[in-house]
Amino acid sequence: MHHTFCRILSADKPSSSRSCRHRCAGKSTAISLWLGLTEADEGEVTLFGGSPQVIAQRSRMGVMMQDVELPKELRARELVALAASYYGDALPVEEALDRAGITDIAHRFYGKLSGGQKRQVQYAVAICGRPKILFLDEPTVGLDIKAREALWKSVRSLLANGCSIVLTTHYLEEAEALADRVAVVSKGRVIASGSVDDMRALVARRQISCESSLTADDVRGWPGVVDATNEEMKLRITATDAESVVRRLLASDAKLARLEVRQAGLNEAFNELTREAA
Secondary structure, three states, X not given: OOEEEOOOOOOOOOOEEEEEOOOOOXXXXXXXXXXXXXXXXXXXXXXXXXXXXXXXXXXOEEEEOOOOOOOOOOEHHHHHHHHHOOOOOOOOHHHHHHHXXXXXXXXXXXXXXXXXXXXXXXXXXXXXXXXXXXXXXXXXXXXXXXXXXXXXXXXXXXXXXXXXXXXXXXXXXXXHHHOOEEEEEEOOEEEEEEOHHHHHHOOOOEEEEEEOOOOHHHHOOOOOEEEEEEEOOEEEEEEOOHHHHHHHHHHHOOOOEEEEEEEOOHHHHHHHHHHHHO
């Protein structure tokens, strides 16, 4: 089971596959192809081994698109119940509401909800049919920290129960927290794919932080230093040659303290990959 993420174009092969050369802008277009909302100019798009245009194929998936609107005159519970009625083995409505964290607002009209609450209702609609594959396009936009963490917990539960998930997001911490496999898309082309660790390994950068009398301006021109900043009483350095930079730091400041060196995160890897592809 694969949970793919971050401008992604791949999912677990048993659930879906792609051999499309459609001239698309990126992630949302790729999802539209899988959903059967857009037809490819060239190549082939398959879902569960068949065409996304076939209703039987689509009935096994759930989707939460980035830009969507639901009837504002209906209550949240009514919207979930209506969506669940299309499936033969849907979740009980109350369970779908609970998984989305919206039991307390289920009686409210959709049009009266905040942007974040609407996203939670859309998530409940997406999961109510017990999907075998779930497409989530920027699902946590507009959610507060508590709601975002609750959605992450729900996603992990779905994964543990065999649901393949295709998640796109600009919040790169979601990839590090959730993803099994990551694919980075730039200008409609997959420029890298693999595990989170694989993505990190594509860049040799390290993050160095310490307490030092040296300033960011002092070290910014050193060999191997990509960037340097002073933040919260600490000197923070991004380096391609962490070992030589650390040796020079120690030689330059005898009172250097709280030295930490860590591997660059997915954010740094993503920025470097997309810059190279530009």
